[in-house]
Amino acid sequence: MLSAVVASLAAPNLNPGAKGVWANAKSELVQTDSVLIYFTRNDSLDTKSATLIIPSRNVNRTTVFTPDTILMNEGEPVNIEVDGKSIIVNGELMRLIETINVVEPYKVMEASASNIADCLQQWQLGTRIIMLDGDYCHVMIDTNNNSFMYMVAPGMSYIRAASLRHTDKGSVFLQNIRMMKNLNTGEYTHYSAPNNLELLKNLPEIDASKFNPDACTFSDEGIYWSFVSSEPRRITLNGCGEEYIYEPATEEDELLEWIEFVPQPKFSLR
Numbered sequence: 001m002l003s004a005v006v007a008s009l010a011a012p013n014l015n016p017g018a019k020g021v022w023a024n025a026k027s028e029l030v031q032t033d034s035v036l037i038y039f040t041r042n043d044s045l046d047t048k049s050a051t052l053i054i055p056s057r058n059v060n061r062t063t064v065f066t067p068d069t070i071l072m073n074e075g076e077p078v079n080i081e082v083d084g085k086s087i088i089v090n091g092e093l094m095r096l097i098e099t100i101n102v103v104e105p106y107k108v109m110e111a112s113a114s115n116i117a118d119c120l121q122q123w124q125l126g127t128r129i130i131m132l133d134g135d136y137c138h139v140m141i142d143t144n145n146n147s148f149m150y151m152v153a154p155g156m157s158y159i160r161a162a163s164l165r166h167t168d169k170g171s172v173f174l175q176n177i178r179m180m181k182n183l184n185t186g187e188y189t190h191y192s193a194p195n196n197l198e199l200l201k202n203l204p205e206i207d208a209s210k211f212n213p214d215a216c217t218f219s220d221e222g223i224y225w226s227f228v229s230s231e232p233r234r235i236t237l238n239g240c241g242e243e244y245i246y247e248p249a250t251e252e253d254e255l256l257e258w259i260e261f262v263p264q265p266k267f268s269l270r
Contacts, residue, residue, distance in 0.1 A: 021143060036051075111230045
């Protein structure tokens with residue numbers, strides 16, 4: 001069942017001191033200069049929720065997943081106080097996971113055999129508003145280390161937060177929050193990691209043997225999307241059921257925000 005309410009209340013202004021990726025055991029928040037997504041759960045009610053705020057587009061909405069239905073409501077309050085390297089959101093302390101720096105458009109690198117990991121990371125960076133249409137929306141924020149999606153569309157709702165690590169062998173995608181209703185496949189998931197902060201601060205080691213160019217690999221470390229091929233401005237990975245094609249953004253692309261590229265560490269592959 002899907003219950004929809006148009007979320008048209010004026011969006012509150014963002015607190016500049018809360019820019020970044022933040023987490024505690026049950027919640028996660030990402031904020032850029034222009035967009036905020038706040039994920040949390042209520043264990044006593046067995047619900048997961050996500051709030052999307054885009055002040056410049058007058059967007060302030062909350063989607064709630066219960067065990068058997070989705071509620072799309074006017075935005076629930078997200079009250080933020082900044083406390084040094086921490087923030088307090090609706091009375092709960094959250095720790096900084098990752099800094100974000102929004103910058104002017106820049107020239108991106110071209111792919112070669114020696115920089116696949118860097119290109120996979122850099123080419124995906126940015127804030128994208130793919131769709132805003134009444135009740136429906138599709139917004140993505142990809143930072144240097146994490147990936148966020150807020151999509152509510154006819155036939156599917158998919159809201160998630162995930163760690164995303166890149167190597168020259170491919171990428172490892174580990175969702176710590178997944179809220180999914182897919183009418184085509186019948187999937188209904190409202191999952192949150194037992195402790196978001198602990199997981200994101202102590203990600204499991206990547207196992208190089210699980211990169212398989214012929215298929216994606218599901219594992220406790222995440223989903224392994226394996227390198228297939230590359231051209232200077234195109235990288236192909238073997239995703240789940242299809243190939244994933246990555247191409248760099250250009251200054252002409254309609255990114256809402258460009259995010260500064262900060263290379264990930266070269267992960268040791270066991």
